[in-house]
Amino acid sequence: MRCLVTGGNVKVLGKAVHSLSRIGDELYLELLHDGLSLRTVNSSRSAYACFLFAPLFFQQYQVAPPNQDPVRCKILMKSFLSVFRSLVTLERTVEKCCISLNGRSSRLVVQLHCKYGVRKIHNLSFQDCESLQAVFDPASCPHVLRAPARVLGEAVLPFPPALAEVTLGVGRGHRVILRSYQEEEADSDIRAMVTEMSIGKEDFQQLQAQEGVAITFCLKEFRGLLSFAESANLSLSMHFDTPGRPAIFTVEDTLLDGHFVLATLSEPDPQSQDLGSLQPCRPQPPLQAHSTPHLDDFTNDDIDSYMIAMETTVGSEGSRAPPLLSPGPQPSCSPGPNSEEDEAEPSTVPGTPPPKKFRSLFFGSILAPAHSPQGPSPVLAEDSEGEG
């Protein structure tokens, strides 16, 4: 096998490796007939990413003859990343990049032909592997948003770098809202600030979602794909379903496509979703949710014992779910009571088990339609009234 990348495409490839490196520690490289695929999955299997570079992306693309199995190997992300570490020098000095597999020495050979005739040769050790494949289908997701990466990139810019998760939702007037996701038990200093960005629907090329839907996912991985899409000047599509089901982020052009599948925070009470969506009032996520979680947790825990789940935190989280939760009252609309509520919360939910869970992409989706008891609703209502 041998593939040769030239000019600006070297940087595109490098950028893709950088965004993949935000997810997994291992890179699965596969030479398929429809292009070079780079894939990775994170250790908790809650995030998966793949890029496929079409043969036309390369100046030269040689793969195994059709009757043979495609060449595939697994290498350490770190070692592959080191080849493309400095994007600036990549852009400024690298003219050609040649990737080939040396079967005799079992090395993946990456050669960079640089300015002034300088040549860098990396012989990377690799492992044989099976194909890495996540099961997902963007077409099955009822909600789709698509916008230029630049728009979304600017929207996530104000979020603090340390912020782990962000909530994406559709609010009143079909404005798309990105809000920093706050964990209940987090340090109050951090909690002191909620950042919310709201983007008008006119900035979106496609907006197919009802008001009131919202999902929460990890920002780091999302940023990785965004920065790739921004540098390639592409649009980013977001396909998602109910909270807890994986969200699929895609970029596409004629020479490449990229898919990032990220777990979303599971919804303590999925059934209340319909109620939530009926209620156009924009969620005030962090405000409302506090009191509800504990009842649902039992169900979640049961389910989770069957799957590989990633518990990002231990502690009580009112959990996302803001707007979707509360069946009745709307007090959530007023941003005022934020601080009071924060204070009140500890007494409301003492010693709650950790409700915040990302489900494994590979198992979670099967089990996702967990039905929680309706129990929590009354509690919710009470609390909400109390706030109001």
Add this chain to the structure above:
Amino acid sequence: MVFRDPWEQVLTSLGSNVQGTMPLLTQQIEADYDQYSLVASLDNVRNFSTILKAIHFQDHATCFATRNGIKVTVEKAKCVQANAFIQAGIFQEFMVHEESVTFRINLTVLLDCLSIFGSSPMPGTLTALRMCYQGYGYPLMLFLEEGGVVTVCKINTQEPEETLDFDFCSTNVINKIILQSEGLREAFSELDMTSEVLQITMSPDKPYFRLSTFGNAGSSHLDYPKDSDLMEAFHCNQTQINRYKISLLKPSTKALVLSCKVSIRTDNRGFLSLQYMIRNEDGQISFVEYYCCPDEVPESES
């Protein structure tokens, strides 16, 4: 009038000349030149401190001053030695009253003192320096002045230690390459530090000049053709492959970053000499030199 106490000296001059800028430093001490075995002053301390930073990989350095300038030496593990040469011409005033003056000093402290007004001063403001050393057993005195503010630093000097003699003689040099530093900078900053050694191949034939590392992830080679525009001179007489501890060479990156050209030489024993040409803010040239012992005799293969 002779001031015995440098503190008093400065305070007095401050009193008489609060507005004083450069002249303040130049005026004082003039009376007592005889008292010092080394007096050096310069208008822009960065011309001095920058060069010292290029060899700052150990806390302690040995300073050796003659009429021609100052040589500052830093060593590590008896395997690597760095020398910074600051010629007398870099200083506005430079006097050595003995044949040579040698002392050991804490380089970290010296650099801290030299940048006491900040290491990246605002454009247009210069920190002036006057440096005096009375002789064996006395502290090194630094008078630093910026915008009429004077700081006096006294740094205790230590017993000078014998420095290594690498006996690197230009007549024994087998291979020599002069490169524009730009071409090596990235290579050194991206060295695979999981590799224990950096292997340097110099040869009249392909691959001419090659840097190789052998790390956890695999091996990397960096090849420079001899006709590259980066190559200022290429004099290789026979193929030499030598390995050097990467941990010993990595500190030379500091000098590399500051330099415009680097000369890479190996002698018949495989000893490595790296000479960096560093141009300061006033366009004057200083040199920093690294010597390093080879790590082991490489096997015939690779």
